[in-house]
Amino acid sequence: MKLFATRDASPAGRGGRTGHTGSADDVGTADAPIAPDPAGRRAAGRAVRRRLAGHLVRGLAMIWVVTTISFVIIRNIPGNPVLGQYEALIERGMSPDQAQRATAALYGFLPTGSLWQQYVDYLKALLHLDLGQSLSTPGTEVTTLIAHAASWTILPVLGGTLLSFLLGVTLGVYAGIKRSGKLGDALAISGSLLHGVPQYVLGLLVLAIFTTLWPILPAGGPVDVEFTPGLNGPYLASLIQHATLPVLTYALASYGGWVLAMKSSVATVLGDDFILAAELRGLSRWVLFRYIARNAILPLFTILALSLGMLFGGAIFIERIFNYPGLGLLLVNSIGARDYALMGGTFLVTTVAVIVANIAADLLYAVIDPRVRTGGAA
Amino acid sequence: MTMNAPRLLRRSRPAGTVSGGAVPGGAPRPDAGPPPGVRVRDLTVVYKTPLGELPALGGVSLTIDPGTITGIVGESGSGKSTLALSLLNAVQPPGRIAGGSVEVDGLGDVLKLKGDELRGARGRHLGYVFQAAQNSLNPLKTVGKQLLDLGRSHGVDDLAALVRDARALLERMGLDGARVLDSHQHELSGGMRQRVGIMLALVLNARLAILDEPTTALDMITQATILRIVREVHKERGLTTLMVTHDIGVAAEVTDRLAVMYGGRVVEHGPTMDVLGAPSHPYTQGLIRAIPRLSGDPAEARALPGRPPTLGTLPTQGCVFRERCPLRMEVCETSAPLPVRREERTVACHAREPYASAAGRGEHA
Numbered sequence: 001m002k003l004f005a006t007r008d009a010s011p012a013g014r015g016g017r018t019g020h021t022g023s024a025d026d027v028g029t030a031d032a033p034i035a036p037d038p039a040g041r042r043a044a045g046r047a048v049r050r051r052l053a054g055h056l057v058r059g060l061a062m063i064w065v066v067t068t069i070s071f072v073i074i075r076n077i078p079g080n081p082v083l084g085q086y087e088a089l090i091e092r093g094m095s096p097d098q099a100q101r102a103t104a105a106l107y108g109f110l111p112t113g114s115l116w117q118q119y120v121d122y123l124k125a126l127l128h129l130d131l132g133q134s135l136s137t138p139g140t141e142v143t144t145l146i147a148h149a150a151s152w153t154i155l156p157v158l159g160g161t162l163l164s165f166l167l168g169v170t171l172g173v174y175a176g177i178k179r180s181g182k183l184g185d186a187l188a189i190s191g192s193l194l195h196g197v198p199q200y201v202l203g204l205l206v207l208a209i210f211t212t213l214w215p216i217l218p219a220g221g222p223v224d225v226e227f228t229p230g231l232n233g234p235y236l237a238s239l240i241q242h243a244t245l246p247v248l249t250y251a252l253a254s255y256g257g258w259v260l261a262m263k264s265s266v267a268t269v270l271g272d273d274f275i276l277a278a279e280l281r282g283l284s285r286w287v288l289f290r291y292i293a294r295n296a297i298l299p300l301f302t303i304l305a306l307s308l309g310m311l312f313g314g315a316i317f318i319e320r321i322f323n324y325p326g327l328g329l330l331l332v333n334s335i336g337a338r339d340y341a342l343m344g345g346t347f348l349v350t351t352v353a354v355i356v357a358n359i360a361a362d363l364l365y366a367v368i369d370p371r372v373r374t375g376g377a378a
Numbered sequence: 379m380t381m382n383a384p385r386l387l388r389r390s391r392p393a394g395t396v397s398g399g400a401v402p403g404g405a406p407r408p409d410a411g412p413p414p415g416v417r418v419r420d421l422t423v424v425y426k427t428p429l430g431e432l433p434a435l436g437g438v439s440l441t442i443d444p445g446t447i448t449g450i451v452g453e454s455g456s457g458k459s460t461l462a463l464s465l466l467n468a469v470q471p472p473g474r475i476a477g478g479s480v481e482v483d484g485l486g487d488v489l490k491l492k493g494d495e496l497r498g499a500r501g502r503h504l505g506y507v508f509q510a511a512q513n514s515l516n517p518l519k520t521v522g523k524q525l526l527d528l529g530r531s532h533g534v535d536d537l538a539a540l541v542r543d544a545r546a547l548l549e550r551m552g553l554d555g556a557r558v559l560d561s562h563q564h565e566l567s568g569g570m571r572q573r574v575g576i577m578l579a580l581v582l583n584a585r586l587a588i589l590d591e592p593t594t595a596l597d598m599i600t601q602a603t604i605l606r607i608v609r610e611v612h613k614e615r616g617l618t619t620l621m622v623t624h625d626i627g628v629a630a631e632v633t634d635r636l637a638v639m640y641g642g643r644v645v646e647h648g649p650t651m652d653v654l655g656a657p658s659h660p661y662t663q664g665l666i667r668a669i670p671r672l673s674g675d676p677a678e679a680r681a682l683p684g685r686p687p688t689l690g691t692l693p694t695q696g697c698v699f700r701e702r703c704p705l706r707m708e709v710c711e712t713s714a715p716l717p718v719r720r721e722e723r724t725v726a727c728h729a730r731e732p733y734a735s736a737a738g739r740g741e742h743a
Contacts, residue, residue, distance in 0.1 A: 277514035280468055281578055282501030284531040291516050298518075370562045371517060 048366060055359040066351045071122055074340045075115065085135075131345040136337035142345035145330060150312065150349070152222055153319070153326030156243045157311045160250025165304055167251070168258020173293050175259060176266025188263055195256025203249045203321040210245055218242050220323035246322045250315055254307070261303065265296040298369055302361045309357025313350045413585050413618040414483035414503075416442040416465065421478035423460050423469055423642075425689055432689040434460045434473060436642045436698070439717065442635075444483065447612055447619040449633030449650065451626055451665070453686040457642040458622045462590050464489075465620065466504050467496055482586060502532055505579030507572070507589040514575050515563040521574055522559030525581065532582055540581065547577045550614075551607050569600035573607065580615065587612070589621045593628055605632050626669060630654055638662045641687045641698030643714075648723035658725045660705050697728065705729035 089099035125132065131142035171187050178184035194202070211219040223242050227235040269275065269292050278288055316328035323329075327346060334342035366372045423435040435457045442448050450458045463469050465480055467488045480488045485503055488496075500506070508514040516524055522541065529540040545555030551573040558566065558574060566574065572592060579587060592608065593601040609632055612619045623629050629636055630650060637647040638659065646659040657663045661682075670679040684702035692698055700710040709728050717726040 273508060273512040274514050274516050276468075276470070277506075277508055277512075277575075278516065280466055280500055280506040281528055282497045282499070282531060283527055284497070287527045287531050291519075294518055295516070369518065370520075371564050 048363070051366070052359075052363065055362060059355045059359055062355050063348075063352055067123070067126060067348060068119075070344045070347055071119060074344055075118070131348070132341040134334075134339055134342045136334065136339040136342065142341050145342060146327070146345055146349055149325060149327045149330040152324060153315075153328065154311065156246045156324070156326070157250060157315055158308070159243070160247045160315075161254060161304070161307055161311060163247065164251040164253075164255040165258055165300075168255045169262045169297060169300065172259040172262025173266055173289075173296065175263040176270065176296065177289075177292065179263065179267060187259060191256040191259030191263070193256065194252055195260060197253075198317075199249070199253045199315070200317040200321060202253050203318050206245055206249045206252070207321055217245055220321075222325055242322075242324075246315070246318050246324050249318050249322075253318075257303075258300070261300055262296060265299055266292060269296045298365075301364060301368065305357045305361030305364060306354065308360075309354035310350070312353035411484075413445045413616045414485070415444040416440075416483075416586065416618065416620070417479075417481040418442075418461075418464075419479045419481070421461070421464055421480065422476045423457070423464060423473055424476045426472035426474070427689060429690055431474075431476075432692065433476075434642050434689060435464070436714075437478065438639075438642070438644055440637055440644055440647060442618060442620060444618050445616065446634045447609070447621060447632055448635045448637060449629035450620065450622045450637045450639060451624060451629050452639035453624065455686055455688055456639040458624075458639050459590055460642075461639070462506075462588050462620065462622045465586070465588055466500050466506055467491060468500070468506075484585075498532065501528060501579075501584065502582045503584050503586060505582075505584030505587045507575045507579045507587065507592050509591045509594050513563060513571075515571065517563050520560055520562055521566075525559065525578065528578060528582070534582070544577055544581045547581055548573065550611070551576065552603070567600075568596050569603060572596065572600075572604050576607065576611065580611065580617075583615075585615075585617055587617050587619045589619065591623055592621065593623070593625070601628070608632060626654070626665065638665065641692050643698060643726060644717065644724075645699065645727065646723070646725050647717075652723060658723060658730055659727050660703050660729065661699050664702070664704075703729075 086099050086103045089102055090096060094102065129143065131146070134140045134142050134145055137145070168191070172191070175184045175187035175191070179188070207219065210217045218241055221242060223235065223238050227238050272295070275288070275292060278291055283291075312327060313331070315326070316332055318324070319326045319329040320332060327349070331343070331346045333339075334346060418438055418440040421435050421438040422433060424431040425434050438457070438461060440461075450461060452458045460469060460473065464475060465482075465488065467475070467480070469475050475489055478489070482488055482503070485491070485499055488499065488504070491499055515521065519527075522544075525541065525544050526537055529537050534540050541559065545559065548555035548558050553570060553573055558570065563571065576587075576589075576592075589608065593604050596604060605628065608619065608621070611617070621629070621633060633650045635648065636650040636653045637644045638653065638661065639645065640661045646653055646657065646662045653662060654666060657666050664680075664682040667680045668682055670676040682702055687693075687698060687701075693700070695714070696712050697703070697710040697715055700706045703710070705727070707728055713728075715726045715728045715731070717724045718731060
């Protein structure tokens with residue numbers, strides 16, 4: 001990091017250094033190591049650790065609040081599925097004791113007993129990462145269902161997000177720099193248009209174009225069933241074919257936001273004094289471009305990290321249109337089936353993901369913005 | 379006459395020529411030649427507004443002698459910063475240079491430079507220093523990395539020598555060079571930033587330094603330090619320096635010559651002591667009367683009546699100062715006074731014209 005403090009002290013001096021010895025005394029003082037630097041770095045390390053610890057405490061508190069709220073809501077909404085099950089079992093002729101045990105075995109907690117006791121049991125189960133069992137598919141752990149759906153969500157949505165981010169940011173820089181030109185206008189208009197069209201309309205359009213008008217891609221499902229899962233060519237090819245349309249739709253749907261955000265961020269940076277200063281120092285166009293892009297992209301990293309967190313909520317409309325078994329579809333189905341355990345689990349996963357993404361964004365910011373790193377603001 | 383143009387305009391130079399043989403922070407290489415002179419002729423800059431294109435500079439002519447520190451004073455909106463930016467052919471939209479020429483020794487007419495030639499001249503021949511309060515550094519990069527960006531942009535081969543020169547220059551200005559190069563902008567104080575700005579403007583051996591309000595927003599002690607540094611570095615490196623300021627005290631302390639601007643025109647130009655000691659143009663006289671004195675009655679300070687003109691309120695014909703002028707005459711309504719030179723002093727005022735009868739018209743050629 002400390003690039004210049006040691007440059008002249010290095011024995012592998014470059015050419016042009018000889019003949020400078022006469023004035024060594026003048027520069028000599030600067031060759032000495034700078035005392036405060038190691039201490040400063042330690043302090044910065046401490047600051048990062050302190051920040052991380054603070055985040056973890058706040059994150060855990062938020063997770064606790066969300067679980068508590070979802071616990072209370074699930075226990076209080078009309079048609080409590082647990083009590084419903086319990087009562088149904090009694091109606092079928094079970095004794096209350098039997099019914100209670102059966103229900104408890106199914107859901108992992110006692111539906112009767114004090115609310116407080118239930119709450120404690122629920123939290124205990126949570127600490128063991130036990131989210132209970134699904135109601136709509138009895139006998140299946142909620143965690144299993146979520147893990148399965150997540151594997152179908154993460155890659156396509158991650159791919160779509162990153163694709164749209166890279167594309168949107170790159171074109172957004174261009175739109176910002178050339179904002180009085182035709183191409184800049186065109187890019188901005190494309191951004192506004194795609195940003196304005198709802199995801200499901202885009203999804204249906206893409207579906208119509210690529211499966212009906214020009215049928216080159218499969219219409220739905222995650223993969224063709226005739227291939228054996230595993231690392232074999234046909235299976236992977238089918239996987240990619242099926243993922244293409246959801247990824248494309250997702251990328252198109254979020255592209256507009258990136259273009260517009262980047263364009264306005266670039267416009268702000270272009271008005272900054274240091275850009276004019278760099279121009280007046282005769283810095284090359286490429287260096288100027290990097291100065292602009294790197295400063296403009298900073299605020300977008302926070303949005304990116306947050307949208308990566310939202311990724312665990314899945315893309316409900318897109319997954320439904322392409323019948324893609326991701327987290328969004330899982331959530332919709334669990335709501336349809338009144339599968340409260342599954343709903344609660346899905347909410348929890350989304351919450352945790354967003355909180356973790358938030359922390360990651362903040363730490364990432366410290367890496368890319370030196371002003372945050374040292375904790376000082378100019 | 380000074381540096382020969384073809385050699386200077388060559389983009390890739392052999393290693394070491396940029397900084398070879400330099401005394402740390404001191405004079406540039408011995409073969410550098412005398413400092414450049416600058417001749418601005420009929421410079422007109424217009425700004426695009428809803429009312430059409432309005433002139434911010436209305437045909438400014440100004441000769442800056444080699445090796446001098448010339449101050450440009452005037453109220454906000456008098457066009458002094460526009461003039462400073464014009465010297466780098468860097469008037470920002472919606473402004474546009476509509477005519478005239480800016481001849482710099484060794485560069486030719488800066489207004490005719492384009493693309494890479496212009497980019498190369500900025501930084502290498504023309505050093506621009508911003509206001510201290512303005513953030514003239516990339517907040518995400520250390521000063522040293524920005525120095526390397528500067529070196530690479532100008533095709534400097536020996537970057538190690540460039541870093542060494544930068545450190546020497548910073549140390550000449552009383553800073554810990556290595557430490558400053560490893561710092562980000564937010565880790566530096568206003569006075570330190572300003573010295574970094576001066577270093578970046580001069581490290582490639584630019585010989586024409588243009589400083590835009592270099593001490594505005596600095597505290598008095600730091601101001602004095604920066605002004606001392608400007609004076610010393612100017613002398614040691616053999617520069618021609620142009621300093622824009624609204625602070626007549628600063629101008630009096632540092633400059634050899636002073637140009638007073640009003641409404642996009644230079645109304646008076648001459649040796650600083652003469653201009654301040656015996657102002658000739660009624661605007662200069664008013665400006666100096668408006669300064670409160672440390673000794674004597676502060677109530678003696680008289681503000682100039684009226685308001686400085688804006689682009690929209692600037693008269694399109696006649697003298698731009700007549701609305702506020704105590705010496706207003708009939709001729710001022712219809713014809714703009716031309717600059718008239720007598721001995722060292724150039725004044726543009728109808729009321730002062732007899733004063734110049736022996737010298738004839740026009741700026742010193």
